[in-house]
Amino acid sequence: MVRFKSRYLLCEIVFENPLSRQCIEEKNIYKTVKDAIVRAHGDFGFGCCSLSLAVKYLNAYTGIILLRCRKDFYRVLWSALPFITFLENKNQKYPCFFNTLHVGGTIRTCQKFLIQYNRKQLLLLLKDCKTKGERESVERSVLSCSLKELEGDRS
């Protein structure tokens, strides 16, 4: 079966200043990741990772990104991610770091993991809620994401 197998790395970008999350874009992340690979593994690393390197999903509100690369070289990419210390956008540096959450073979497995992870984060937020209105909205979101999962399992 001739099919290009790839690995999808689900990462969370943690910023020092949570407001700068809105400034991330696909092009910036792609450029940053490429630079980090060049610095850590040189030209060889860049050559083998750039085969099908792409940013597949980006969520600016939570800082979650999904990177794709070839299955044979995902370790090269993964080992370069801890060395990223800032993202650059329009000549402004935003200090951050990448936290890898999950490595999957398909987008669907990463999506399933992300749904469960988001649910756990919502439950944590529920603990920290101060006003009743916040509690209700968080509870509603928790219920809504679990319903979607059931539908996905049934179909």
Next chain:
Amino acid sequence: MALFADLNIVNTSDTDRKRLQSLIENAAHLGYSTVAINHVAEFQGKKLEIAKPIAVTELYPSPPIVQRITSPHTRSYDIVAVLPKTEKLFHVACMTLDIDLICINVIEKQPFHFRRPSVNGAIERGIYFELAYSPAIKDSTMRRYTISNALSLMQICKGKNIIMSSAAERPLELRGPYDIANLGLLFGLTEGDAKAALSTNCRAALLHGETRKTALGVIYTVKKASATEEKDEGTPLSKRAKTKSD
């Protein structure tokens, strides 16, 4: 049961509690269940940190660069670590000093090579070697020294008794446990060894620190509300442990 531990968060000044708190919160968010705060002591000055900022599982190591660690303060620390700078000190630390961790210098080129008898002696005594990774994140030349020192250690010890920890001073220098296990692959560890370097070896080093407080790891006392009660500790890690009751 993959409990990850980060055994090196630098506490540079007593007054900066907020920074320490944010570091610890960040570590908890990333998935570490245990964190150790590092008190750096040079030669004769040692500090006793009694107050705890947050009540998470906290332990206090200290890496002194002293020649003799016979100060009475070491009893109150949970882990004692050394950073030897000369070959003689390294040999003495491996063989005879009463410590738990030996820090490997990652900031500069190691002036001496590791010797197999010293390293084997340390492994037999249950002492772990610690590699810090945050200089590698900060600077490119440090990265080269880190990798070369780590690889030379790996050649001799074959990946046994290694701990990886961040020497983090700011919350942005921490990295998640799976990322660090991957960095372990760069240093020459196998995949199982790299994961163990963060979880089981750390736990073993903590237990080794506990045996220093107890009677060679066989009995430890737990203070209950009013009276003291003796319990049996069944897993002695130090090879010098002798069973007194049996």
